[in-house]
Amino acid sequence: MTSSTTGASALEKPAVLVLEDGTRFAGRAYGATGITLGEVVFATGMSGYQETLTDPSYAGQIVLQTAPHIGNTGMNREDDESSRIWVAGYVVRDPARRVSNWRAEESLDDALIRDGIIGISGIDTRALTRRIRSHGSMRGGIFSGGDAALDADEQLNRVIGAPEMSGLNLSAEVSVTEPRVLSARGERIGNLAVLDLGVKQSSLDNLADLGFDVHVLPQSATFADIQAVEPVGVFYSNGPGDPSASDQQVAVLRQVLDAGLPYFGICFGNQLFGRALGLGTYKLAFGHRGINQPVLDRATGRVEITAHNHGFAVEAPLEGVFQSPNGYGAVEVSHVDLNDQVVEGLRAHDIPAFSVQYHPEAAAGPHDAHYLFARFRDLVLSTLRQAQGPISGKDAE
Known part of the structure; x- marks a missing residue:
């Protein structure tokens, strides 16, 4: 205002x-x-x-x-x-x-x-x-x-x-109103549907660099709009506002997960993934913002210095594997903030989907988490192999 x-x-x-x-x-x-x-x-x-x-x-x-x-x-x-x-x-x-x-x-x-x-x-x-x-x-x-x-x-x-941030849906204010496409750079993998909830250009560039034709869709896109792209995967971006006020995007994401499409979400996309799994979200006292937040990757035991910008977080059990309340199988918290033990990532075991609460594109900032883009690429390729058999080209090696 x-x-x-x-x-x-x-x-x-x-x-x-x-x-x-x-x-x-x-x-x-x-x-x-x-x-x-x-x-x-x-x-x-x-x-x-x-x-x-x-x-x-x-x-x-x-x-x-x-x-x-x-x-x-x-x-x-x-x-x-x-x-x-x-x-x-x-x-x-x-x-x-x-x-x-x-x-x-x-x-x-x-x-x-x-x-x-x-x-x-x-x-x-x-x-x-x-x-x-x-x-x-x-x-x-x-x-x-x-x-x-x-x-x-x-x-x-x-x-x-003035309105409080809790309960605000701001995606429509920052999203594209018409689809746009960034062509793949390097060996092409396929089309990637990106739901623009406030996406950063660096995220799009990183995804295009990995071989995706990046189709940026408005935040109001339906599952039919996503299907029309014929995607090999779906990406939900960062964005402003309260995840509890984004029911439409959560409903579309559940259709994505039901269809077995590989999914990667960052920041707001992590919170909406949590909601799609059946988890709750809550507002942090003062949030995480900056480019120096320490996060533990539980799979490797490695501490990453990461870039953050979020005022909300996902409620999930920090220890062990738990069952998705919405029926998506086993899930675990993959990353944890070492400052306050806030959930910083989710990984599904039974569907091809994961998310992180921070910004792996890190522009500007540390690049400790940049590997997550390659992890998503590998997840997409693995899913394609399982569905279609071995694919040709360098990526099949």
Whole structure:
């Protein structure tokens, strides 16, 4: 929820961040000026702000960067994860005064102004992070320029009147409205149906690099739409919002699983896979966001440093194999967050399906989990072999 004006002198204008508990932080305007409302969350990455800003999963959220100095590498089209900046608002301590990277095509503040993103700078981001860390993510608002002078009670009432993230279905706001296709690179495997719930471009590129013709479908796609692609597998992407508000996508996913199609889900796709299996989901106190989250792969015992952006998680038994309440056979928690023991992955034993809660494409960030794309490729090839016998070409070797 945003109303804004733009101007090159935004940094000279006042701004205030107001939390729903009444806490206020006074600073300077950054980017566009005006009023914006959303859920205030913090991201711990020391780099990768461009990928964060253009990640559709951040729709509806005012993102606080815990790293103090932001903007020094500018912005470039090559690293964008989508066609625009999606955050509802942006909070930094010290914005860079100049861009110092040969790849930069514009400054961060110019990009924020271009896309109408209202931000605030010059506040104690450490204190704000500690408050969110202690009290949980909460609604907030940035009021900048002339709106910074609004009555404090009016500002707080606007924040309290904003919708909470729980119960929100935001997929329609970020998804494509018409299908599009990325052609396979390298030896072709087949068509892959991708349900776009807020997909990042890096995920699509990784899937195309593995030999899939990637068919990106709107979040409203039916199972018939997926079948029309004649897919060898199905991928559910990351995305914003509450998984409990996505009944349609869960129903379609159950049809995918019933049909025996190989399935891979990341982030939101992990939560919807959990729901399709018959598991519950819940809202985390302050979520996982950033590119330095430690996750244990239980199959290998390896600890991976991973990129996260999620405020909800799946409820599942952490130990041992359990039966899917919806009749999909044996399931286990494959990955666990070592900071708080949150479920970070699910693997089905009796159907060709798995998911992870984090971002294996990790743009920008660590690449410890990049193998998961190859794991999905192998799952698809194995399923094809079982259904059709040995396939020809290099991939059959």
